[in-house]
Amino acid sequence: MSTDKKKAHFDTVNLHSDRRDKPEHGALHRATHTSIAFEYDDARELAAVFQGKRPGYNYARQQNPTVNALQKRVTQMEQGSATVAFATGMAAIGSIFFSLLRAGDHVVSSAFLFGNTNSLFNTFRNLGVDVSFVDATDAANVAEAITDRTKLVFVETIANPVTQVADLQKIGELCAQKQLIYVVDNTITTPSLFSPKSVGASFVVNSLSKYFGGHGDALGGAVTDTGLYDWAQYPNIFDNYKTGDSHSWGLTQIKKKGLRDFGATLAPEAAHTLALGSETLSLRVERACANALALAQFCEAHPRVRSVNYPGLPSHPQHQRATDLFKQFGALMSIELHEEIDCFDFLNQLEFVVSSSNLGDTRTLAIPVAHTIFYEMGAERRASMGIPDSLIRIAVGIENIDDLIADFSQALA
Ligand SMILES: *Cc1c(COP(=O)(O)O)cnc(C)c1O
Helix, strand or coil: CCCCCCCCCHHHHHHCHHHHCCCHHHCCCCCCCCCCECCCCCHHHHHHHHCCCCCCCCECCCCCHHHHHHHHHHHHHCCCCEEEEECCHHHHHHHHHHHHCCCCCEEEEECCCCHHHHHHHHHHHHCCCEEEEECCCCHHHHHHHCCCCEEEEEEECECCCCCCECCHHHHHHHHHHHCCEEEEECCCCHHHHCCHHHHCCCEEEEEHHHHHCCCCCCCCEEEEECCCCCHHHCCCCCHHHCCCCHHHHHHHHHHHHHHHHCCCCCCHHHHHHHHHHHCCHHHHHHHHHHHHHHHHHHHHHCCCEEEEECCCCCCCCCHHHHHHHCCCCCCEEEEEECCCCCHHHHHHHCCCCEECCCCCCCCCEEEEHHHCCCCCCHHHHHHHCCCCCCCEEEECCCCCHHHHHHHHHHHHC
């Protein structure tokens, strides 16, 4: 057993992350710093901070010690080089696009996307950034969509709600070969199940609101730079940010544009809550994944359930890929019931399972997706994403599995 920080395991490094930076008074947790501005005895020091010549804090829209401590944790968990935290996961994704793309650029995105990400990408289409949506379970579809204007490829690891698993490894090889920015949304798998850096991701996105914080009580998002992309040849970097190692320029620009100019800043109170929640990330995820697998197996064997989408089942089209890539299969699944059962009646019949839109909470939450979170996009786009009207998404929590199965059993009876 080693006490070397570099050799220690994921949980150990995460738990001791705050301490390593010696917080004030020997505190074991980072203080929640709520000051917007910071004082300097020597005005020259203040100027040096503004000019990036020495580290320090100037205004909390751009930097805050509590948020910095959280960023450091996420960086360690994702084995990255640096992280910028945002007010939400959507702010993180939006800031990548807003900071690094210009009118005329083209993006290839997985068609199987979080609903609001899909909506955001359509907004960017109106601003002159063209987005092609493809079936990213096969890298050949991504390759086919690439043009000489393509700058970036965006995928989710396990897509919500049908649980398609993107062809992560091959898309990574393709992006490396074509020098494209490769963005992987790791929200559903979290750094405790999968490292997007291992498949060549340039940036890892995490919605910290979900499993990372894990208690459904604080919003946040993060972009982690894996350090793999070299920005020296990338045309959209402003000259101001071409300082130091060219592998860091992209994240610097995201920070300047997304935080300083756009103001999508994470509040320190939320950063503290998220950091605290993240200390039990792998414990919670392990339990939730085990529950999800057992519940998926129960549902698949039940005569009143027509179909189950869960990467842990051998019947899932990307089961082998998920087995190869992920430590466990995630805690998100979706089911379709037989026609005679109304999905609303079924949800109302459940006792412990809560009808709610979130995922990554400690509690099991369920939602009829076509009527709620995927309602606005319309029937045609839903059909292209493989979302039938009766589909129920289940975000499995950490309850005792016997109680969850008993609840499903009585609701299906
Ligand atoms: C929730 C979610 C987001 C957005 O995160 P917010 O923190 O809610 O803004 C992005 N991607 C995925 C996969 C998500 O589940």
